[in-house]
Amino acid sequence: MVEVEKKPISLETWLFTGFVVTLLLSAIMIFFVSSGKESVYSAYVTDADGDYQLQQVNIMSDDVGEDGMGYTVANTMSTPMLVNDWREPHRTMLLVLSPEKPFDEAEATAIHDFVTISGGKVIIASDSDNAQRVADKFGVKYFPVPMMDSLRYYETHVQNDPTTKTPSDMRNVWALSSIDRDVREMGEGPRSMGCNDEMLSQNSISDCRSPVLFRQATALQVLQEDDPVYPEQSRNAMYLAHASTAAFLDNQDNKDVNDPKNTRLGEGETGLIVRIDYPGIEVVDKVRGDREDIVSVTGSIVFVANDDALANFLWDKDTAERTGHPSFCNSDYYSDHACWNGGDDGLNPGTDTSWKGNSAYFSALLVDMMEHDNDEISNTVTRHREQFYVVFDESRHVTGVLTSPFTEAMGAIVLLTSDAWLKWLIVLNMLALLSIAIMVVPEKENWRHVFDLTRFRERPIKVDPSKYQQRVRDALLNKVRLFYDLTRDQMVLKTPAEVLTMIRDPRLVELAQSQNRSYEDKELQEFMLLIRRWGKK
Numbered sequence: 202m203v204e205v206e207k208k209p210i211s212l213e214t215w216l217f218t219g220f221v222v223t224l225l226l227s228a229i230m231i232f233f234v235s236s237g238k239e240s241v242y243s244a245y246v247t248d249a250d251g252d253y254q255l256q257q258v259n260i261m262s263d264d265v266g267e268d269g270m271g272y273t274v275a276n277t278m279s280t281p282m283l284v285n286d287w288r289e290p291h292r293t294m295l296l297v298l299s300p301e302k303p304f305d306e307a308e309a310t311a312i313h314d315f316v317t318i319s320g321g322k323v324i325i326a327s328d329s330d331n332a333q334r335v336a337d338k339f340g341v342k343y344f345p346v347p348m349m350d351s352l353r354y355y356e357t358h359v360q361n362d363p364t365t366k367t368p369s370d371m372r373n374v375w376a377l378s379s380i381d382r383d384v385r386e387m388g389e390g391p392r393s394m395g396c397n398d399e400m401l402s403q404n405s406i407s408d409c410r411s412p413v414l415f416r417q418a419t420a421l422q423v424l425q426e427d428d429p430v431y432p433e434q435s436r437n438a439m440y441l442a443h444a445s446t447a448a449f450l451d452n453q454d455n456k457d458v459n460d461p462k463n464t465r466l467g468e469g470e471t472g473l474i475v476r477i478d479y480p481g482i483e484v485v486d487k488v489r490g491d492r493e494d495i496v497s498v499t500g501s502i503v504f505v506a507n508d509d510a511l512a513n514f515l516w517d518k519d520t521a522e523r524t525g526h527p528s529f530c531n532s533d534y535y536s537d538h539a540c541w542n543g544g545d546d547g548l549n550p551g552t553d554t555s556w557k558g559n560s561a562y563f564s565a566l567l568v569d570m571m572e573h574d575n576d577e578i579s580n581t582v583t584r585h586r587e588q589f590y591v592v593f594d595e596s597r598h599v600t601g602v603l604t605s606p607f608t609e610a611m612g613a614i615v616l617l618t619s620d621a622w623l624k625w626l627i628v629l630n631m632l633a634l635l636s637i638a639i640m641v642v643p644e645k646e647n648w649r650h651v652f653d654l655t656r657f658r659e660r661p662i663k664v665d666p667s668k669y670q671q672r673v674r675d676a677l678l679n680k681v682r683l684f685y686d687l688t689r690d691q692m693v694l695k696t697p698a699e700v701l702t703m704i705r706d707p708r709l710v711e712l713a714q715s716q717n718r719s720y721e722d723k724e725l726q727e728f729m730l731l732i733r734r735w736g737k738k
Contacts (some may be wrong), residue, residue: 291320
């Protein structure tokens, strides 16, 4: 029986198999690791389990996007260090909601430059100190403990049961918030005026306030008027919302207002929303006449002392009411503390006092921060909201231990490819490596084929016999050169007499200097033996 020869597996087959196996293992690993972790405060999660969906921000993303307010919505999974490389940064809003990972120094510096140099817009909502490094760049302090307010906290009821009140929680505070003015400097008339739908839609928001609800917020404080990094740069720091004078920081976690270790920051200093504007930043944009020129814009950043304020259950009015957050003040719930429709610093009941969901306030704030009212920029830009960008920062959320390398690798790729030339260089190198990997490598012939008489005519071309003597002579001179450790150029510079002195052997000297004599094959074989023994002791 004739034995069938087994053909070895080719290199390209191994490469393809390894690629497929790696891809499958990566997908399986990501699935199992990610399956035990629920994402929160994401703009793209729409089907989370149970109450986790209430902690997403996908409703906000839909509201500000193409089918809502008309802005161009995007996200970033890489480092915020790239914000200054984005297209039209002065027309871009970066939303950092509930950062689970702290910022490093380089990222904080990049965000500061994004606002103060590029004229970008930023909203950071956090109730921890993960955003503190960014806040330090702007002279703002985050207090990483709960803030409690015995005068201004809102009441809720059981979901789908408005008649059953839930236990009170002084950490769930409400505040009447301004949009473009320091609320502490507003007169009595504007302070008592509630913003109605028409005022919010027409951006007539300078002389009214809107109720905003916070869930277990912390506190903010502006530490200095000037910018800590660029003191010479003009800026306007404003408290858009603050707690009452009775508010305190629960440092001891005992909810005791009389505990001296539970800090009170002072009247008007327990901030909930802080806005800092940097006017007069010069950038390039389209102006009238369909040309580009230098225009003056305002960089702006807003710090919010609570991330839940923008989550689904407080953003959307219908979702809020469904989860026990009424849009009006139920007098039965507010017997011993004030609601926003009355009290010493509440709204005039004759104005619009309804809570429309936090979306009403923050949507108007977002519009006001953008450059829609900038007369220096062409109307073809300012009147079209799709020319402005809202970017959700997804890079601040924690991933699983095993999925983290994939996320970090993706961030590194984006960081490296942020430069156009470097991006194409990396792509071309990857294509070149891929081309080399898939090249068909010829297989080594079976050694038994050497004795295949049918391939006799495929033997290599023989050396011309007339060149035997010259090849032997070249071999001698090459061995002499190597023995004396000379380069080819150094050997060429040697005189014939020096070369003969270096050889010494009379017979080999004769071979080296003979130009006209012809040797037989047997003599050349003897010379080869002499050359092999030459130089050996």
